[in-house]
Amino acid sequence: MTKIINPGLVKTSRRNVLRGTVLAGAAAVVGAGAMAASRAPRLTKANTTSANLYKAASQQLSETTAKPADLSGYTRVRQELVAPPFAPAHEQVATGGPKIIEITMKTTERLMVVDEDTGASIWALTYNGSVPGPLIICHEGDMVELTLRNPTDSMMEHNIDFHASTGALGGGGLTHVYPGEETILRWKATKPGCFTYHCAPGGAMIPYHVTHGMNGAVMVLPRDGLRDGNGNPLNYDSIAYIGEQDYYLPMDENGDFRSYEAAGDDYADSLNAMRTLTPTHSVFNGAVGALTGERALRAKVGETVLMIHNQANRDSRPHLIGGHGNFVWESSFTDAPMTGMETWFVRGGSAVAAMYTFEQPGVYAYVNHNLIEGAMLGATAHFVVEGDWDNGLMEQVVAPHAFAT
Numbered sequence: 001m002t003k004i005i006n007p008g009l010v011k012t013s014r015r016n017v018l019r020g021t022v023l024a025g026a027a028a029v030v031g032a033g034a035m036a037a038s039r040a041p042r043l044t045k046a047n048t049t050s051a052n053l054y055k056a057a058s059q060q061l062s063e064t065t066a067k068p069a070d071l072s073g074y075t076r077v078r079q080e081l082v083a084p085p086f087a088p089a090h091e092q093v094a095t096g097g098p099k100i101i102e103i104t105m106k107t108t109e110r111l112m113v114v115d116e117d118t119g120a121s122i123w124a125l126t127y128n129g130s131v132p133g134p135l136i137i138c139h140e141g142d143m144v145e146l147t148l149r150n151p152t153d154s155m156m157e158h159n160i161d162f163h164a165s166t167g168a169l170g171g172g173g174l175t176h177v178y179p180g181e182e183t184i185l186r187w188k189a190t191k192p193g194c195f196t197y198h199c200a201p202g203g204a205m206i207p208y209h210v211t212h213g214m215n216g217a218v219m220v221l222p223r224d225g226l227r228d229g230n231g232n233p234l235n236y237d238s239i240a241y242i243g244e245q246d247y248y249l250p251m252d253e254n255g256d257f258r259s260y261e262a263a264g265d266d267y268a269d270s271l272n273a274m275r276t277l278t279p280t281h282s283v284f285n286g287a288v289g290a291l292t293g294e295r296a297l298r299a300k301v302g303e304t305v306l307m308i309h310n311q312a313n314r315d316s317r318p319h320l321i322g323g324h325g326n327f328v329w330e331s332s333f334t335d336a337p338m339t340g341m342e343t344w345f346v347r348g349g350s351a352v353a354a355m356y357t358f359e360q361p362g363v364y365a366y367v368n369h370n371l372i373e374g375a376m377l378g379a380t381a382h383f384v385v386e387g388d389w390d391n392g393l394m395e396q397v398v399a400p401h402a403f404a405t
């Protein structure tokens with residue numbers, strides 16, 4: 001078993017933040033036998049371009065003469081991250097001054113079942129073991145201080161690019177950790193809204209890691225909480241954190257999903273599947289049915305739920321069947337939310353918040369309303385809502401029966 005971070009193909013060093021890219025280029029050549037010969041050079045060229053980006057960010061850091069950050073006036077607090085679809089304990093309206101919010105994430109590589117019915121599985125690359133990674137919540141003006149730890153038994157290097165942050169490729173240029181390493185990154189949340197974060201080791205490793213589950217969301221709340229377009233406060237009772245994940249799982253000649261011994265073993269096959277741009281699965285929270293049946297989301301009539309939808313790689317169009325997006329923030333929390341939305345839009349590489357107060361009991365399907373993806377690729381969640389039915393809103397006046405001919 002060869003660790004991906006040390007492919008033995010190229011001389012490299014700890015400061016060479018391009019290592020993932022080096023491998024990406026090497027594997028592209030290895031995989032070239034299975035591809036049209038004209039394709040491999042283009043992939044290599046793309047990787048070189050991406051590699052140069054990282055080189056630039058690295059030089060920027062070493063040549064800096066910046067002063068230390070002024071941390072006076074900040075209070076240190078620890079945020080215990082929890083697995084999706086749940087949200088960490090937090091205040092909607094900030095009390096006290098700005099905080100330095102300490103969090104820890106482990107880059108865990110684990111074999112996950114994607115679809116129990118077909119046996120489809122993936123060596124998922126994760127933050128803290130879940131797809132998506134945990135939801136992080138802070139307020140505008142806070143600092144997030146992340147300890148990123150790569151376990152010694154990992155096969156790959158990882159890092160993190162926070163779309164909510166400013167500089168150094170979202171922190172991606174400063175957080176490369178190899179197995180057995182950890183790093184600490186602190187960034188200031190200056191833009192209120194929901195944002196994606198994802199791993200971005202360089203070159204083709206970027207989409208490889210992102211489409212293996214290595215992404216999640218940060219919510220940066222305004223200090224005085226959410227507001228409607230007229231400045232009235234909006235509060236929620238609960239959060240449903242939904243990460244949509246497109247997977248490109250390699251299949252054998254019989255159309256069965258391939259299985260692999262270790263993380264990274266699927267690299268060349270995955271790149272070929274990814275190049276089709278056609279996902280084999282598009283699922284919520286890591287697997288088909290992860291948020292349905294016994295694992296469905298729960299709510300009560302009158303309860304206001306903030307649905308946070310993350311998609312780090314691909315456009316999506318969430319729709320709550322039987323409900324609406326009363327308030328939807330596709331952009332910043334400083335913009336007035338859109339109201340009464342039927343279906344909203346998540347640009348690939350972003351996270352969106354939608355607020356709804358349930359008015360009827362029953363089962364609501366929350367889907368990607370590209371219904372091929374919703375019904376056939378897995379992008380469906382269920383809200384099971386308890387409460388009393390309101391005939392004023394809907395009533396079956398006559399049950400289905402055979403009509404007279």
Ligand SMILES: [Cu+2]
Binds near residue numbers: 107125157159200209
């Ligand atoms: Cu990674």
